[in-house]
Amino acid sequence: MTTINDIAKMANVSRTTVSRVLNNNGYVSEEVRKRILKIVEETGYIPSLSAKSLRTKRSGVIGVILPRINTETASRVVSGINEVVAKENFQILLTDTELDKNKEIEYIRLLQSRHVDGIILLATNINDRLISTIKDANLPFISLGQDLPEVTSIVYDDYHAAADITNMLISNDHTKIAFIGVGEEDPSVGQLRKQGYLDTLSKHNLPNEDSWIQTGDFSIESGYECTKTIIKNSSQLPTAIFAVTDRMAIGAMEYLREQGFQIPADIAVVGIGASTMSKHVTPSLTTVDYFNKEAGEKAAQLLIADMKKKMPRKKYVQTYRLIKRDSV
Amino acid sequence: MTTINDIAKMANVSRTTVSRVLNNNGYVSEEVRKRILKIVEETGYIPSLSAKSLRTKRSGVIGVILPRINTETASRVVSGINEVVAKENFQILLTDTELDKNKEIEYIRLLQSRHVDGIILLATNINDRLISTIKDANLPFISLGQDLPEVTSIVYDDYHAAADITNMLISNDHTKIAFIGVGEEDPSVGQLRKQGYLDTLSKHNLPNEDSWIQTGDFSIESGYECTKTIIKNSSQLPTAIFAVTDRMAIGAMEYLREQGFQIPADIAVVGIGASTMSKHVTPSLTTVDYFNKEAGEKAAQLLIADMKKKMPRKKYVQTYRLIKRDSV
DNA sequence: CTGAAAGCGCTTACAG
DNA sequence: CTGAAAGCGCTTACAG
Numbered sequence: 110m111t112t113i114n115d116i117a118k119m120a121n122v123s124r125t126t127v128s129r130v131l132n133n134n135g136y137v138s139e140e141v142r143k144r145i146l147k148i149v150e151e152t153g154y155i156p157s158l159s160a161k162s163l164r165t166k167r168s169g170v171i172g173v174i175l176p177r178i179n180t181e182t183a184s185r186v187v188s189g190i191n192e193v194v195a196k197e198n199f200q201i202l203l204t205d206t207e208l209d210k211n212k213e214i215e216y217i218r219l220l221q222s223r224h225v226d227g228i229i230l231l232a233t234n235i236n237d238r239l240i241s242t243i244k245d246a247n248l249p250f251i252s253l254g255q256d257l258p259e260v261t262s263i264v265y266d267d268y269h270a271a272a273d274i275t276n277m278l279i280s281n282d283h284t285k286i287a288f289i290g291v292g293e294e295d296p297s298v299g300q301l302r303k304q305g306y307l308d309t310l311s312k313h314n315l316p317n318e319d320s321w322i323q324t325g326d327f328s329i330e331s332g333y334e335c336t337k338t339i340i341k342n343s344s345q346l347p348t349a350i351f352a353v354t355d356r357m358a359i360g361a362m363e364y365l366r367e368q369g370f371q372i373p374a375d376i377a378v379v380g381i382g383a384s385t386m387s388k389h390v391t392p393s394l395t396t397v398d399y400f401n402k403e404a405g406e407k408a409a410q411l412l413i414a415d416m417k418k419k420m421p422r423k424k425y426v427q428t429y430r431l432i433k434r435d436s437v
Numbered sequence: 438m439t440t441i442n443d444i445a446k447m448a449n450v451s452r453t454t455v456s457r458v459l460n461n462n463g464y465v466s467e468e469v470r471k472r473i474l475k476i477v478e479e480t481g482y483i484p485s486l487s488a489k490s491l492r493t494k495r496s497g498v499i500g501v502i503l504p505r506i507n508t509e510t511a512s513r514v515v516s517g518i519n520e521v522v523a524k525e526n527f528q529i530l531l532t533d534t535e536l537d538k539n540k541e542i543e544y545i546r547l548l549q550s551r552h553v554d555g556i557i558l559l560a561t562n563i564n565d566r567l568i569s570t571i572k573d574a575n576l577p578f579i580s581l582g583q584d585l586p587e588v589t590s591i592v593y594d595d596y597h598a599a600a601d602i603t604n605m606l607i608s609n610d611h612t613k614i615a616f617i618g619v620g621e622e623d624p625s626v627g628q629l630r631k632q633g634y635l636d637t638l639s640k641h642n643l644p645n646e647d648s649w650i651q652t653g654d655f656s657i658e659s660g661y662e663c664t665k666t667i668i669k670n671s672s673q674l675p676t677a678i679f680a681v682t683d684r685m686a687i688g689a690m691e692y693l694r695e696q697g698f699q700i701p702a703d704i705a706v707v708g709i710g711a712s713t714m715s716k717h718v719t720p721s722l723t724t725v726d727y728f729n730k731e732a733g734e735k736a737a738q739l740l741i742a743d744m745k746k747k748m749p750r751k752k753y754v755q756t757y758r759l760i761k762r763d764s765v
Numbered sequence: 766c767t768g769a770a771a772g773c774g775c776t777t778a779c780a781g
Numbered sequence: 782c783t784g785a786a787a788g789c790g791c792t793t794a795c796a797g
Contacts, residue, residue: 112790112791113792114790114791124790124791124792125792125793128792129792156790157789159790160791161791163791164792165792165793
């Protein structure tokens with residue numbers, strides 16, 4: 110492999126000078142510069158970034174920790190992150206926890222050992238070990254999706270989004286609104302969205318049967334099953350179902366359609382996420398757009414800013430947008 | 438930052454011994470091992486992989502080059518790759534070319550400078566500069582999705598998949614079959630799928646009007662527009678439309694539905710890709726499953742095998758499966 | 766404008 | 782079973 114020493118020899122200069130040319134800093138005579146560049150070109154020399162990184166303590170790599178790699182949300186976020194960091198010549202090192210909390214911690218340490226310059230975590234839960242691992246890493250760090258104490262966080266406005274969409278159902282004359290949520294170990298999706306729903310119901314003095322509130326696991330199938338339970342176990346049928354993710358909402362629509370319910374005439378369905386699918390199912394799904402890609406961009410911008418100059422911890426709340434379509 | 442030297446001092450041994458304990462090779466007395474491990478634990482010491490990689494010439498990182506990061510195909514493939522490489526403790530360094538051919542080459546060189554142990558390229562085209570860059574990199578390399586000369590390639594069986602699905606339309610009594618393809622700079626999707634369609638038509642002596650054959654760009658919108666052109670410009674309406682991707686097929690369905698056509702009664706629609714969406718649109722879309730995740734797994738396995746022991750160049754053809762649903 | 770030298774944090778023959 | 786020493790390929794004060 111060609112190294113900086115080879116280039117130096119071939120150009121009859123020291124490797125110091127070659128380094129200066131390559132990094133464009135320090136004075137080098139135009140003549141020498143040209144000579145070196147020519148040789149670099151001819152040999153196809155590619156500098157070793159591991160050596161550089163060992164020496165400079167910067168790697169040009171940003172670590173991204175995802176709960177699941179193959180979801181539309183994740184790929185939108187990564188796309189947003191990538192767009193920003195690529196411009197600054199950073200690469201993304203991707204890790205997938207498969208929703209395993211231990212892996213979150215393991216990967217933070219791993220990324221640290223790879224000397225990444227910063228980490229963006231798409232968080233799904235909050236726990237003390239996680240927080241302390243992040244503190245110990247002592248690296249520019251952004252949490253996206255959960256409000257992590259002591260860590261700069263970008264969160265979606267889960268509470269208000271859920272409240273808004275519930276309100277929208279109410280203003281469409283729905284008074285019996287069922288709910289499909291996820292487990293409370295996920296504060297953002299599991300707790301805040303549910304609270305937004307519950308508070309809105311009580312504000313309007315609306316009833317809610319126990320059987321109207323079900324807990325799924327983000328999958329289409331769980332939306333289907335929860336809806337089955339709602340329909341079968343309710344003394345009174347709801348006239349609307351609010352699922353906290355589009356996928357579960359689409360599972361709900363599937364079950365309702367199979368059972369011969371008309372959507373929205375018999376039962377309306379809404380979700381959250383503005384997935385591509387939500388637009389193309391029939392009827393098209395009313396949902397909330399969380400601007401995931403923009404959230405990824407923002408996370409990357411904040412991270413880069415923090416890398417350049419240590420920023421104080423702050424919490425950012427993303428905006429969202431209701432998308433009214435045919436399922437209501 | 439704690440280094441191996443610090444640990445060595447604290448344990449009163451040489452860093453050689455610490456290295457041996459950490460990497461679990463060479464003889465170390467049980468007593469010393471325990472002492473070292475305890476100190477490692479207490480200090481939270483994290484070895485520097487850049488230093489290790491500089492020394493060993495292996496990085497434990499695999500580079501993946503994607504044409505677009507946020508597509509379902511890409512995320513399935515990456516998920517498959519990740520599953521395999523994570524087991525062997527490799528990380529994925531992800532790059533996104535945004536369909537720019539120059540970036541493919543740029544990223545190969547970049548990944549090389551980062552000393553990745555191998556590269557998987559989701560190729561979208563074939564050109565000489567690309568091939569020669571790959572040869573120069575002299576790294577374990579797998580092409581996925583295109584048959585790159587001189588490079589181990591995993592390809593989908595585009596020709597036969599297209600032929601099969603066309604045949605299926607014919608055996609459902611369709612004789613007027615329109616086609617929505619993509620540009621021919623993409624040999625797999627643009628050329629092979631089209632050829633499979635054309636050959637099947639001529640084998641059955643079926644007609645095909647010029648206006649029945651349109652070229653889109655993978656997007657839902659282009660499927661919509663191509664279908665508009667087909668419907669408006671044809672002297673005879675086709676009774677079926679074969680779009681080479683699900684997204685374009687879904688665009689086609691959208692236009693047809695808007696215009697009041699019944700699917701499949703008036704016009705049948707088929708796609709390729711087995712996207713999640715294809716299952717959940719109404720009517721559900723007949724399509725071809727390419728097992729993208731399995732392709733990703735296989736790419737990773739081949740790459741790892743090649744890293745361990747140089748393998749001869751070979752071409753692998755993935756299997757596929759027709760999924761008949763309600764759009765035919 | 767240019768170079769010699771030190772050092773980043775590891776691993777690995779080699780010697781004992 | 783253990784350690785001293787060399788070296789991986791860079792960058793960066795420092796000196797001239």
